[in-house]
Amino acid sequence: ESGKVRHFGVSNQNPMQMELLKKYLKEDLIINQLQLSIVHTPMIDAGFNVNMQNDPAVVRDSNILEYCRLNDVTIQAWSPFQHGMIEGPFVGNDAFPEVNAKLQELAEKYNVTDSTIAIAWILRHPANIQPVVGTMNTERLKDITRASDMELTREEWYELYRAAGNKLP
Template identity: 65%
Template sequence: MRTIKLGTSSLEVPVIAVGCMRINSLNKTEAERFVQTALDEKANFFDHADIYGAGECETIFADAIHMSDDIREKIILQSKCGIRKGMFDFSKEHILTSVDAILKRLRTDYLDILLLHRPDTLVEPEEVAEAFDILESSGKVRHFGVSNQNPMQIELLKKFVKQPIVANQLQLSITNANMMTNGFNVNMENEAAVNRDGSILDYCRLNDITIQPWSPFQYGFFEGVFLDNDKFPELNKKIDEVAAKYGVSNTTIAIAWLLRHPARMQPVLGTMNIERLKDCAKASDIHLTREEWYGILLAAGNVLP
């Protein structure tokens, strides 16, 4: 498995992250097999959030991996906080309380990375800065990032937070690629020209913030997967052609498409299927040509001006 540096940190991470949002759909034996398969594939970066399964997913993961001091040093743990029922909450108190609960469920003394989840418009960045300082000085969190934030939201945090923002988790897939296609349509009077995210792709590249695409196989907002979907015949035909050339599955090509981008992204997988996990891991070894990358982009219905 190839690795990249996470943001401006010295932390080497695999190019894919294993998302654990659905691990509560597995029984104990299945969860153990899934986690061990990830480790066998050198995919030792596990992504969590305190809202996944109302915290149950972190507990299940800790049991499945048989958490111990020895195991802990071989894996990279990331979790997220800030979403509460009916609200978002980036208050100092909530961040600190959330991290303590996360650590207890994961049976560990520290997180490698903590991300702030959906943006809280009532955020007081001075409070976030205080929380981050406490978490860093206590050794409970080593690196910090955000999720679903635009450039100005990150800039507001950076005005007060001294720790580098190393990652930004954003929805991105072949069919949800506005952050890429918007750049083709600068100053044009069409729907594709609408800048919906403040040029977050370029901002993250300029500031060495690792983009972590979530839902890399989804279209819309959790409407379903585009692979083998009759709604996307041209896209699947093109992906299958490229997959046949490389002797891999369409799953592999969908992840390889994201990894081909020079932003050096780290897709977050959502699958709990062991064979799909293995297929995703194979994407680490594939480098699509420019023609293949653009061919897939256009087959998804995107149009070059």
């Protein structure tokens, strides 16, 4: 009421949690912060594996990606360079040779860094996801923002997805 909060959002909530919270709010929930990176894609995997009998077909988040898109909730991708909750970055990590080779290949093609390509991958998704990059290094921020000036092709997006170890049916 005093104007100190302009917008409301949540973090790591599934659709039913959001619906329950909305029942008690006058304001709209317009943001959900969810973990997403090239190597952490469960909200995307389930959509590719509908009616399949494999692990990626298991819907663990109650279709949060689709819910947010249908309800005009912006997804903010936290930890876009991480491969787990606290395990560290996958970019430049020897444990992820295929995805890093593809990141490097595309970085050379577009004359940017591999981190820029990792952000461009998120920005290419049609849900208009906003990455939360978690850096205060101005040079890195300048570099990463170059992702907004480029668009990976669909083929490149899928090549990165598959290089991260994801299978397509």
